[in-house]
Amino acid sequence: MGVTGGSCPFGLWHVHMVWSGDLVMQVRFLREPAEGPAHPAFLRYLAGNPDALAGLSSVATEGDSVYARIYRAVRAIPYGRTATYGEIAAAAGTVPRVVGNAMRTNPTPLVVPCHRVVAKGGIGGFTPSIEMKRALLSMESRKG
Structure with a gap:
C-alpha cells in the first residue's frame, strides 16, 4: 500500500x-x-x-526507546481523560522533563494524544496553540 x-x-x-x-x-x-x-x-x-x-x-510507538515507551503510555490515556507529565513518566520509567520533550517532538499528535498530557498545576503546553489543546480536551469531555 x-x-x-x-x-x-x-x-x-x-x-x-x-x-x-x-x-x-x-x-x-x-x-x-x-x-x-x-x-x-x-x-x-x-x-x-x-x-x-x-x-x-503510529510510527512513534515502534521500538523500545524511552520516547516509544512514553508514546505508548500516552496512547493508553482514555478518550476524555488526562494524565500528568509525572504519571506518564512513572509509567514509562523516566522523568517528567523527558515526557515534555517527547510531547514537543511527537510526530503523530492525535494518534498519540499528547493533548491529554497536562501539568500537575495546569493545562501545560501544546503546539501549535494552547487554544487547540483546550478545544480538543473540550470536544473529548463532551463525548467521552
Whole structure:
C-alpha cells in the first residue's frame, strides 16, 4: 500500500496527516489545507467519535526507546481523560522533563494524544496553540 496524505479542518487550523494503511507517519497542524482527502478515521475523531483512531498505529510507538515507551503510555490515556507529565513518566520509567520533550517532538499528535498530557498545576503546553489543546480536551469531555 502506498503513502497517502491529506488534511481536514479543525477550528482555525488544518490537520495534515500522512499514512500508509493503518500506520500514521506524520500529523501536523497548519493554517493552510493540504492536497488530498483526510484519512476517514481523523474525520470521525474530529466529529467526536471516541473510538475513531483506535485502529490506527503510529510510527512513534515502534521500538523500545524511552520516547516509544512514553508514546505508548500516552496512547493508553482514555478518550476524555488526562494524565500528568509525572504519571506518564512513572509509567514509562523516566522523568517528567523527558515526557515534555517527547510531547514537543511527537510526530503523530492525535494518534498519540499528547493533548491529554497536562501539568500537575495546569493545562501545560501544546503546539501549535494552547487554544487547540483546550478545544480538543473540550470536544473529548463532551463525548467521552
